[in-house]
Amino acid sequence: EIVLTQSPATLSxxxxxxxxxxxxxxxxxxxxxxxxQQKPGQAPRLLIYDASNRATGIPARFSGSGSGTxxxxxxxxxxxxxxxxxxxxxxxxxxxxxxxxxTRLEIK
Amino acid sequence: EVQLVExxxxxxxxxxxxxxxxxxxxxxxxxxxxxxVRQAPGKGLEWVSAIIGSGGSTYYADxxxxxxxxxxxxxxxxxxxxxxxxRGEDTAIYYCAKALGPYFGSGSYSDxxxxxxxxxxxx
Numbered sequence: 001e002i003v004l005t006q007s008p009a010t011l012s013x014x015x016x017x018x019x020x021x022x023x024x025x026x027x028x029x030x031x032x033x034x035x036x037q038q039k040p041g042q043a044p045r046l047l048i049y050d051a052s053n054r055a056t057g058i059p060a061r062f063s064g065s066g067s068g069t070x071x072x073x074x075x076x077x078x079x080x081x082x083x084x085x086x087x088x089x090x091x092x093x094x095x096x097x098x099x100x101x102x103t104r105l106e107i108k
Numbered sequence: 109e110v111q112l113v114e115x116x117x118x119x120x121x122x123x124x125x126x127x128x129x130x131x132x133x134x135x136x137x138x139x140x141x142x143x144x145v146r147q148a149p150g151k152g153l154e155w156v157s158a159i160i161g162s163g164g165s166t167y168y169a170d171x172x173x174x175x176x177x178x179x180x181x182x183x184x185x186x187x188x189x190x191x192x193x194x195r196g197e198d199t200a201i202y203y204c205a206k207a208l209g210p211y212f213g214s215g216s217y218s219d220x221x222x223x224x225x226x227x228x229x230x231x
Contacts, residue, residue, distance in 0.1 A: 032215045043224060044145075045221075087152065087153055089217065091215060093214045097158075097167075099153040102152045102153075
């Protein structure tokens with residue numbers, strides 16, 4: 001099973017700033033990586049799939065990059081509604097199905 | 109609009125059983141794989157099980173293999189999770205989630221999620 005490690009655990013930023021969240025896989029997942037956003041009391045929401053493709057209805061300020069073992073989710077200019085927990089997720093035939101432990105993005 | 113509504117959660121004693129249901133609407137249900145993902149209180153996400161659109165193949169996390177059974181009734185647009193031999197560590201919110209396509213291969217992600225149903229295993 002592939003382990004996903006997210007960093008940092010908590011990120012404190014102000015609205016308007018740029019956020020960079022990282023996800024590292026214990027072995028290559030090719031580009032089979034997604035990012036989800038979860039707000040308190042809500043279900044997760046798919047943001048990015050296949051490392052860099054925005055899901056339907058996701059604003060352009062969200063972007064994903066990376067391949068192999070190192071991935072990044074970037075939020076170009078934070079809006080108030082972006083403060084949440086973010087999870088990376090991989091589904092590969094060789095590595096099972098796993099989620100990262102999450103990065104909490106909080107208002108500074 | 110795609111909607112997924114889970115039901116069947118509740119309080120159960122260790123060793124007991126529960127059956128969760130997830131009714132889908134606004135989607136051609138048989139065209140999509142479905143998953144169950146759980147989240148223990150204050151913790152992260154853990155994938156539990158998945159089933160392809162036709163119901164012909166199922167997948168399980170090691171932590172639930174042999175105790176949980178996933179199934180679907182495409183005529184009723186409903187996904188199920190039969191949970192037996194429940195343990196305290198199974199306590200969580202259980203979400204059903206729709207995949208992007210009919211199979212559960214590499215790159216199968218979930219684009220729609222229900223609001224979850226809480227399962228509490230305690231004596």
